[in-house]
Amino acid sequence: MTQMTLNVNGSPHSLELAPDMPLLYALRNHLGLNGAKYGCGLGQCGACTVLVDDQPVFSCLTPCTGLEGKAIRTVESLGTAERPGPLQKAFIETQAAQCGYCIAGMLMRAQALLEHTPHPDEDTIREHMASNLCRCGTHLRIVEAISRVARQDRSAV
Numbered sequence: 001m002t003q004m005t006l007n008v009n010g011s012p013h014s015l016e017l018a019p020d021m022p023l024l025y026a027l028r029n030h031l032g033l034n035g036a037k038y039g040c041g042l043g044q045c046g047a048c049t050v051l052v053d054d055q056p057v058f059s060c061l062t063p064c065t066g067l068e069g070k071a072i073r074t075v076e077s078l079g080t081a082e083r084p085g086p087l088q089k090a091f092i093e094t095q096a097a098q099c100g101y102c103i104a105g106m107l108m109r110a111q112a113l114l115e116h117t118p119h120p121d122e123d124t125i126r127e128h129m130a131s132n133l134c135r136c137g138t139h140l141r142i143v144e145a146i147s148r149v150a151r152q153d154r155s156a157v
């Protein structure tokens with residue numbers, strides 16, 4: 001076990017972890033952040049997507065070692081049930097979630113896109129989101145939700 005400090009959603013957390021522990025396990029089992037989901041564990045579904053230094057990563061494949069000093073963000077940083085952020089609001093309005101299992105990962109990958117490219121066209125959204133899968137098949141609504149936010153006149157997402 002190794003003592004390390006992970007910066008998650010703007011707060012430092014001192015944790016004793018096996019260095020090769022995937023970030024997903026640290027988030028869910030040690031920090032109680034259950035938004036990111038375990039889907040395939042193989043980097044093939046995107047359910048576990050979080051941001052590390054503003055880049056989407058598969059947290060099921062990202063070992064905790066090497067993450068000290070980096071800014072980790074999870075879906076919990078985007079808003080709350082009472083005060084959803086713009087993307088969360090758009091996902092609710094378009095009813096983009098069915099079972100919801102993929103949605104936290106979808107939101108974080110979309111968040112990364114909108115921070116980098118605030119007004120992407122639909123092709124760009126589709127290409128960017130291609131690595132995140134939805135078994136319920138709500139991709140059309142997910143793209144519509146992201147497009148809604150992309151069309152908004154806003155200074156920050």
Ligand code: FES
Nearest residue numbers: 039040041046060
């Ligand atoms: S659980 Fe990480 S990509 Fe599927």
Ligand code: FES
Nearest residue numbers: 098100134135136
């Ligand atoms: S809403 Fe069920 S997997 Fe996407």
